[in-house]
Amino acid sequence: MKQIDFKFKNINTSTEKKPTLAVVINDVKLLEAEVKTSMSTQFTERSGNNLLQVYFVNKQDSDTITDDQQNIMKDMNFELESVVIDGVDIKELVWGGTYVTAKEKIDSCLFFGPKGHFELQFEMPVLRWTLEQNHLKNGNDPNWQEDYNNYTEAWKRLNQN
Amino acid sequence: MEKTEPKLDKIRSIAWTLSMASGKRCLDVPGEYVWAYPGSVDKVNMDFDNVRQRYKSIFSSGNSIKDPELIQFIQKINLNKHLLDPWIVEKYEQGWMEWIKRSNGKNYALKNLELFSHACYSQGTQESFLNFYMMNRNKRFRVFKGEYWWHMDIWSKLDYRWSYIEDDDIRDGDICIVSCPFALYGRKHKMLDELIEKCERLGVEILLDFIYLPNSMNKTVDMDLSASCIKQITFSLSKTFPVQCAKIALRLTKHKLSDPMQMSNDENISNRLAAGLGFEIMNNFPLDHMTNKYRDQQSKWCDIMGLEKTNVVHFAYGPHYHKKTNTETNFCSPYNVQDGRYNLGMLYENHKLLERVGLDE
Numbered sequence: 252m253k254q255i256d257f258k259f260k261n262i263n264t265s266t267e268k269k270p271t272l273a274v275v276i277n278d279v280k281l282l283e284a285e286v287k288t289s290m291s292t293q294f295t296e297r298s299g300n301n302l303l304q305v306y307f308v309n310k311q312d313s314d315t316i317t318d319d320q321q322n323i324m325k326d327m328n329f330e331l332e333s334v335v336i337d338g339v340d341i342k343e344l345v346w347g348g349t350y351v352t353a354k355e356k357i358d359s360c361l362f363f364g365p366k367g368h369f370e371l372q373f374e375m376p377v378l379r380w381t382l383e384q385n386h387l388k389n390g391n392d393p394n395w396q397e398d399y400n401n402y403t404e405a406w407k408r409l410n411q412n
Numbered sequence: 413m414e415k416t417e418p419k420l421d422k423i424r425s426i427a428w429t430l431s432m433a434s435g436k437r438c439l440d441v442p443g444e445y446v447w448a449y450p451g452s453v454d455k456v457n458m459d460f461d462n463v464r465q466r467y468k469s470i471f472s473s474g475n476s477i478k479d480p481e482l483i484q485f486i487q488k489i490n491l492n493k494h495l496l497d498p499w500i501v502e503k504y505e506q507g508w509m510e511w512i513k514r515s516n517g518k519n520y521a522l523k524n525l526e527l528f529s530h531a532c533y534s535q536g537t538q539e540s541f542l543n544f545y546m547m548n549r550n551k552r553f554r555v556f557k558g559e560y561w562w563h564m565d566i567w568s569k570l571d572y573r574w575s576y577i578e579d580d581d582i583r584d585g586d587i588c589i590v591s592c593p594f595a596l597y598g599r600k601h602k603m604l605d606e607l608i609e610k611c612e613r614l615g616v617e618i619l620l621d622f623i624y625l626p627n628s629m630n631k632t633v634d635m636d637l638s639a640s641c642i643k644q645i646t647f648s649l650s651k652t653f654p655v656q657c658a659k660i661a662l663r664l665t666k667h668k669l670s671d672p673m674q675m676s677n678d679e680n681i682s683n684r685l686a687a688g689l690g691f692e693i694m695n696n697f698p699l700d701h702m703t704n705k706y707r708d709q710q711s712k713w714c715d716i717m718g719l720e721k722t723n724v725v726h727f728a729y730g731p732h733y734h735k736k737t738n739t740e741t742n743f744c745s746p747y748n749v750q751d752g753r754y755n756l757g758m759l760y761e762n763h764k765l766l767e768r769v770g771l772d773e
Contacts, residue, residue, distance in 0.1 A: 339460070378460055394735050398464055405428040405463075408769045409436060 252293040253375070255303070258332040262286050265316050265325035268309070270363070275304040283308060286329050296337075296375040303348075303371045305331065310366040331361040331369060336377040344384055347371060378402075416730075419718040423733040423754075424467075426717070426771050430758055431466035432458065433765060441478045441761035443654075468734045469743050470758065472750065474560075474595065474624070477702055477726050477757040478654045485696065486655065486689070494688025498680060504687035505531035507694045508647065508662045512625075515699040520625055520633040527638060528645060528664035532674050533682040536659035537623055537646045538562065543673045544589070544619055544644070545572065551587040556603065558596030560621070561747035563589055568747075577603070582610045591621040592633055596750055597729050598624065598722025599632045611641040620645045623661075624724045626652040626699045629707065632723035643667070649690055652702055659683065660690035702726070709760045716773065719754055728754040 255276070262270060273283040274292055282292040294301075314327035334345050350360035352367035363369065374380035382395040433439050435458045494500045509531055516522055534540040541563065545553070553567055553574035567574040577588070588611060594601040601607075611618050618641050625633055625647065637645065648661035668674065676682055698704075703725045710728070714721045719728035732751035742748040759766065766772045 382460070398467075399460075401424055401428040401467075402432070402460055402463060404425065405432040408425075408429055408771075409432055409438065 253296050253337040254291060254293050254335075255337075256289070256291045256335040257305070259286055259288055259290070259329050260332045262288070262329040263326060265314050265327045268314065268327060270307065270327050270329050271309040272363070273306040273308050275306065277301055299374055301373050301375055303334075303373060304368050305363075305370075306368040307363045307366055310363075326364065328362065328364045330363065334371070336373065337375070339377045339381055341373070341377065341381055344373075344381055345371065347384070416714070416720055417718045418730045418733075419716070420731070420733050422771070423717050423719075423730075426759070426766065427467045427470045427733060428463070429766070429769055429771060430762060431463050431470050433762070434466055434470075435463055438765065439758075439762050440764045441480055441483070441758075443478050471733075471754040471756075472743055472748075473755055474651050474727075474750075474753075475656050475755065475757065476627075476650065476652050476654050477706060478761045479702065479705065480761070482653050482693070482697070482701075486653075486693070489689065489692050491685050491688050494684045494691075497684065497688070500684050500691060501533050501677065501680065501682045501687045504691045504694075505533060505662065507691050509664070511694045511699050512647065515626075519629050519631065519700050519703055521631055521635070522633065523636040524638040527666050530665045530668045532663045532665070532669070532677045533687055534646065534648075534661040534663045534673060535683055535686070536650060537621060537648045537661045537663075539659075539673055540619075540644070540646045540661065540663040541589070541621075542566075543669075543671045544587075545570070547669075547671050548587045548617075551585055552583075554582065554586050554588045556590060556594065556601055558594065558749060559589065560591055560595045561742075561745045561749070564747035565745040577607065582607070582614060582616055584614055584616070586614075586616045588616060588618040589621060590618060591623060592635070593624045593628050593722075593724050595621075595624070596753055598628075598724035598727035598753065600635075600723075605635075608639050608641060612639045615641070617641055617643050619643075622646060623648045623651050624727075627702050627725045628723050629703050629725060630723050644669070649693065652699075653693055653697070655689060655693070658686045658689050660686045660693075706760050709763070710756060713756050713759045717754075722753075726755055726757045726760070728756055730754060 270286040271283065272286050274281045276294040277297055281294055284290065310327060315323055316325040317323050331345065334341050345361065346359045348369050348371035350357045350367055350369050352365045379399050382392065382399055386392040386395045513525065516525060545566065549572060553563065553572060554577050555563055557576050557578055564574060588607065590601060590604055590607065592604065593599050608618060620642055622645055644663055644665045646661060646663050650656040650660065706725050710721055710725050714728050719730040722729050729752055763772060
C-alpha cells in the first residue's frame with residue numbers, strides 16, 4: 252500500500268453544510284469525508300499508469316447563493332493545494348490535472364467550485380514519474396534517469412545493511 | 413602526479429550513499445559538510461532533491477577530517493575558563509609559533525620563519541583577509557586561477573580591482589594572495605617561485621595563506637620566507653581539526669601592522685573561547701596529527717576511486733563526477749571552480765559504513 256496526502260485551502264461554506272469529497276484511485280473509492288486542510292489515505296498502486304480522482308460529492312445548486320443579477324454572494328467551494336504520493340510532493344505536476352463537470356473539462360484547475368471531480372494520471376514509481384515529467388516540461392534535468400537509478404541504489408544499499 | 417584511471421561509477425555510488433546516509437542520520441561520524449546539510453534530530457532530509465543536492469557537493473569543501481578522537485577531546489574541554497584568562501590570546505599566539513616550529517622540517521620546511529616575529533589572533537583567516545583587503549583597497553588584487561573563491565567573490569562584491577595572475581603580468585600597484593599548498597590541487601603552485609621572484613623585483617606584496625599546511629606532506633611546502641615581498645602569512649586550524657566554526661586562526665607578520673585586527677588584539681578583546689580551544693588542541697595534538705593518522709587512508713581511497721593523491725592528506729584530485737547542466741551554477745559562488753578537488757575526509761570518517769555497504773573496495 253502507498254500513501255497519498257492532500258492539502259486543501261480556502262475551504263468555504265455558504266450554509267452550515269460542509270463540503271465533502273471522495274478520493275478514488277484506479278476506480279477504487281478510498282475515502283469519503285468532510286474536506287479538511289490535510290487529508291490522507293492509502294491505495295494499492297498499479298505499476299505504470301494510475302488514475303487519481305477527487306470528487307466534490309455533496310455540491311448542489313442550492314449551495315451557491317446569488318443576488319438578483321446572478322452574482323455569486325456565497326458559495327461552498329475549496330481548492331486543492333498539493334498532492335504528495337508515496338512521500339513525493341508532485342509540486343507543479345498537480346497542475347496537469349483536469350476538473351471535470353457535467354458541462355466541461357477544465358485543464359489545470361485545482362478549484363472545486365461546480366459539482367464535478369478533479370482527475371490526474373500519474374505513474375508509479377512516482378519519483379521517477381515526477382523527474383521524467385519535469386524534464387519533459389522544462390528540459391533542465393538531462394541526468395534525471397541516472398540520478399534516479401543512483402538514488403534508488405543508495406536507498407537499497409542503506410536499507411539492506 | 414600519478415597516472416590513474418578515475419572510477420566515476422564508484423565515486424558516484426559513494427557520493428549518493430553518503431549523501432543519503434547523511435539525510436538518514438546513519439553516518440558513522442555525523443555532521444554537516446559545507447553546502448551539504450545533514451538530517452537533524454527534527455528532520456530527516458531524505459527527499460530526492462535534498463539528497464541530490466548533497467550528492468553534488470559532498471566532496472566539495474576544504475574542511476577538516478572529523479577525526480573522532482579530536483571530536484571527543486573537544487567535547488570534553490571546559491572553554492569558559494579561558495574567558496577569565498587575560499593572557500590566553502597571547503599564550504595561543506606563542507603556542508602557535510612554537511607548534512609550527514616543532515614540526516618544521518618534517519612534512520614541510522619554512523626557512524626563515526623566525527623573521528615573522530609578530531603574531532596576531534585572527535577570527536578565521538577570513539578576518540586576516542578582510543584586513544588585507546581593506547588596507548590595500550586601492551591596489552589590484554591578484555590570485556591564481558583555482559584560488560579560494562571567497563577572495564574573488566568579496567572583491568567583486570566590494571567593486572575592488574582584481575585579476576587572475578595568468579591573465580596579466582604582475583605590475584606595480586598589484587598585490588597578491590596565494591594559498592600554499594594551493595587550494596585547488598593540494599600542492600605548491602607550480603608558478604609560485606616565479607611569482608615571488610617577480611614580486612620581489614617589482615616590490616609587490618604577497619600574502620601566503622598556509623591554511624592547508626598542517627595537513628600537507630612530502631615537503632610540498634619547502635620555501636624560504638625571507639623575500640621582502642612576503643610580509644604576512646596566515647595559518648588556521650579550520651582545515652586541520654574539526655573546529656572550522658570556531659574561527660581559530662593566526663597571522664604572522666615581519667613587522668607589526670596597524671589595522672583593525674591588530675587593534676582588537678592590542679585591546680585584548682580577541683575571542684578568548686576560540687583562542688582557548690586552539691591552545692588546548694595545540695597542547696595535546698601535534699601539528700602533523702592528521703597526516704600521521706590518515707596518510708594510508710588517503711592511498712586506500714585514491715586506489716578505490718581511481719583518483720590522484722595530492723600532498724594534502726584529505727584531498728585527492730580527479731575529474732568531476734557530476735555532470736553539470738547548462739543552467740547549473742557553481743556551488744556557493746561563481747568563482748568556486750574547485751570541482752576537481754575531492755575532500756576525502758568523509759570517507760575516512762565513515763569507512764565502517766562504506767565497508768558495511770560494500771563500497772570500500
